[in-house]
Amino acid sequence: xxxxxxxxxxxxxxxxxxxxxxxxxxxxxxxxxxxxxxxxxxxxxxxxxxxxxxxxxxxxxxxxxxxxxxxxxxxxxxxxxxxxxxxxxxxxxxxxxxxxxxxxxxxxxxxxxxxxxxxxxxxxxxxxxxxxxxxxxxxxxxxxxxxxxxxxxxxx
Numbered sequence: 001x002x003x004x005x006x007x008x009x010x011x012x013x014x015x016x017x018x019x020x021x022x023x024x025x026x027x028x029x030x031x032x033x034x035x036x037x038x039x040x041x042x043x044x045x046x047x048x049x050x051x052x053x054x055x056x057x058x059x060x061x062x063x064x065x066x067x068x069x070x071x072x073x074x075x076x077x078x079x080x081x082x083x084x085x086x087x088x089x090x091x092x093x094x095x096x097x098x099x100x101x102x103x104x105x106x107x108x109x110x111x112x113x114x115x116x117x118x119x120x121x122x123x124x125x126x127x128x129x130x131x132x133x134x135x136x137x138x139x140x141x142x143x144x145x146x147x148x149x150x151x152x153x154x155x156x
Contacts, residue, residue: 012050019046023060027067037066045074048084057137058083083138093139097131097147101155106130114155124148 024042045066049059062077069077078084101110106127113123124145131144 015050016046019049019059023063027063031067037063038070041066041070041074048074048078052140054078054083055138055140093135093143094147094151096134097127097144098151100130100134101127101148101151110155113152116156124152127152 019042024037028036042063045059045062048054048062049056054062058078058081061081062074062083065077065081066072066074075084082089100106109123109126112119127148128141128144131139131148132141
């Protein structure tokens, strides 16, 4: 069983309530299939999200898969679809960010970043958007910002 991280009771209860009221009920309302999701699998999914093993975007995708294929557990689905990061995938993620930033089509953005000034934040956000687009949002935004910041700082 996974441990619940140190969150205050409000954060934990609001996360669970949001997932039930928004995502779970939306899925049930717009589904042709009236089967419910096993509560233990829904709990496992929430623990993956709360423990930041997967992003909320990945969680929503997994919830849909659980609803269609109820025999699989969330962790198994996350691993099969590459939603869980590990050391080797983190290294490949960093390399992908490096390759994206150094792509010749972004020469103008790199030069603007090197100059500094008021466009530094805009360039950072531009690359965050490109990374999220390329990875389909499966990486934790904090990690994306951290890795991108390290790579962009090497340019200066």
